[in-house]
Amino acid sequence: MSDVLKGADTSLLRDEIAAMENVRPIPRISVQAFCESEATAKAVQRAGEDRRMAKAHLRVHMGGIRAATEHYSSAPTPNLIILESRALPGDLVNELDTLAEVCDPGSKVVIVGHFNDVGLYRDLTRRGISEYLVAPVSMADVMSVIAGLFADPDAKPLGRIIAFVGAKGGVGASTLAHNVAWSISRLFSTDVLLADLDLPFGTANINFDQDPAQGIAEAVFSADRMDEVFLDRLLAKCADHLSLLAAPSMLDRTYDFAGDAFTALIETAQRTTPVVILDVPHVWNDWTRNVLAKADEVAIVASPDLANLRNAKNLVDTLRKGRPNDKPPHLILNQIQMPKRPEITATDFCDPLQLEPVGLVAFDPLTFGGAANNGRMIAEADPKHAAVEIFDQIAHVLTGRGEPRRAKRASGLDFLARLRRK
Template identity: 70%
Template sequence: MDNTLTAETGALGPEDRQQIDKVRPIPRISIQAFCETEAVASPIRRAGSDRRMAKAHLKVQMGGIKAATEHFQTAPTPNLVILESKLSPLDLIAELDVLADFCDPGSKVVIIGHHNDVALYRDLINRGISEYLVAPVSVGDVMTVIGGLFVAEGAEPLGRSIAFVGAKGGVGSSTIAHNVAWSISKLFSTDVVLADLDLAFGTANINFDQDPTQGIAEALQSADRIDDVYLDRLLAQCAEHLSLLAAPSVLDRTYDFEGDAFNALIETAQRGAPAVLLDVPHVWNEWTRTVLSRADHVVITAVPDLANLRNAKNLVDTLTKIRPNDVRPFLILNQLTMPKRPEISAAEFTEPLGLEPLGEIPFDPAVFGNAANSGRMIAETDVKHASVAVFHHVAHVLTGRGEAKKAKKPGLLERFRIKS
């Protein structure tokens, strides 16, 4: 029996259904498909309506690789790009090389071609293309390839974990983490999970005007059985692509944790969202040390005074030592040029750290205070404020998009492969 959709009923054949039944639910990824024929576009659209794709964001357009090239000149590439092409192998490679100049690192690419050519397949895989399918394709083919890339056993974690910590209390690390989370979700239309790890005094729920009944405390209490489904029930939706794992922010008990208490939670979040931002409180114990040592990136926020410099230096030295093969921590200087306050210049502050600031944010209590008191982000209250450009820049760098479209690459290998 045919395994494609029947014209009369629109039902799936048994082989197609058997394929789909093996696919686990797809995480919160963004997918854009650029097709040349309706015969390929139709099964992709049908795949998007499957219950296993409920969390994913899928958009199907016509025009093939040329349309994709034009689109991505001004728009970020999603987690997965699906391209249909009827071109010959040589012409296909040439068009992909043009497209590669506009693709962000970290995006996976699947090609649906019309040539059953083993040499072409090997060439594409060597260039960093994730998969090559030969048309015609079925709903089952589409679901299987997406599942294989993002949820199959042994697949790399989808999400990048980014930990924000202050060099001293009150330096604005949480505010920056929240605004950067907002920027990532808005700029790239990619799903972000923001986890407030300050269970006693966390402010993420206030800053986003949320009052969830459950959050990170429940996740930690059930760490031995936490999975994607359970985590979804605990997340509060702050925006279309931004979810919050809120802290209880009450003092009815103490919050003492083992060193690996947050590991399962963070790993589960990384399987379900492309970006996981961790708002880490300004304390130093076994679990904060573990969270910071395991994060993909660490961002230290500091105010330009001597105590911050000492603490930032200790943090940078310690994290560099326990993360010898990782990128060094990033530094954001906050609350600059406060009236009547003596401060260390940015050059003097950063010289002993051996770091260049990722961002510098001026002191502006009125704008930041109004945003906090109204439960909104700076970009929502004053889109032209200087800090918004800083948050956007930080979002680009931390997601690996900072240099994606500044320089041409000779081929697809560095563009389409995930970079650590």
């Protein structure tokens, strides 16, 4: 029975995560909730921990409408008040009339009630209540209501933020980020912005044979000027649908950033571009943790050895804890089947992480090294190379575009399936 319940909980969580994918980030507002049940309090608290609520300030109290009335008799009301009440419809309206005497007229109010009553709903909306939800409510219900009240309904859809990070230095995370960015732009004919966040040692300009005069350094050090026009001036065109925000790759200064140093850049980029690829360096500090927390999708690139497994496990555990309402990170195993190197099998590497890899890329220094030296992507250097299909597979998964068409060559996922059968 416990396994059945656990499976049901996992399915419910998966449904909540799917429902949250189109929820826009919440602006800087204050939210206070007064709940009567632990279930509702937990749902609201989980919403407050979501990365899309990073700018908002939320507090959860117990006690329902009466506690709220007592609290606001001597305190200002926030932008949004969420109130749970088990009261009968007539008693609920009376309690709200008492609360209205101590509330500021500009505050929005959402009621979580326990009666599915159309007449009550109409009465509450006539009295200025913003929304009425019938308990039990989920975290996704709470987030959707807040977004509906405070997000601009006429705003354009936000671009998808995809962050690539290596479990260890030298595992090829940047190479994969660049090639997957190329695949997305080629497969879907959609605009892609590739941002190289490794300011001192970034390689995106080399891999794309670009030498822009400006790039990500100007974007970060002039964050107060950041807007769509300024960002567009900093981009280098790599292909019809692919633009690059290159790193200076110079050591003329140090790059010690605050935790929110890249926030303005990322928010501007996702307002202007359907897909934003972030090439995150293998360091761990406030700003890299913040960047990974803000991403819609995180791809961890690792090679099959013990140090990579340890680091990947730490990354996966940290991201799962910091992004409880998001899908787990994706895993890409790179440089596998290196001659004469002892390796952890793909199955043994993935099991402790509880992840299935979205791609398995074989070690091929001749092709990858030649492409890098010539400033070309693998698809340009050798369109029939097996890695190209794997990059396309990863592109489909990370953009949520569904599964690619089956090709004759075996993809990385097919390869893993064969490993499991042995």
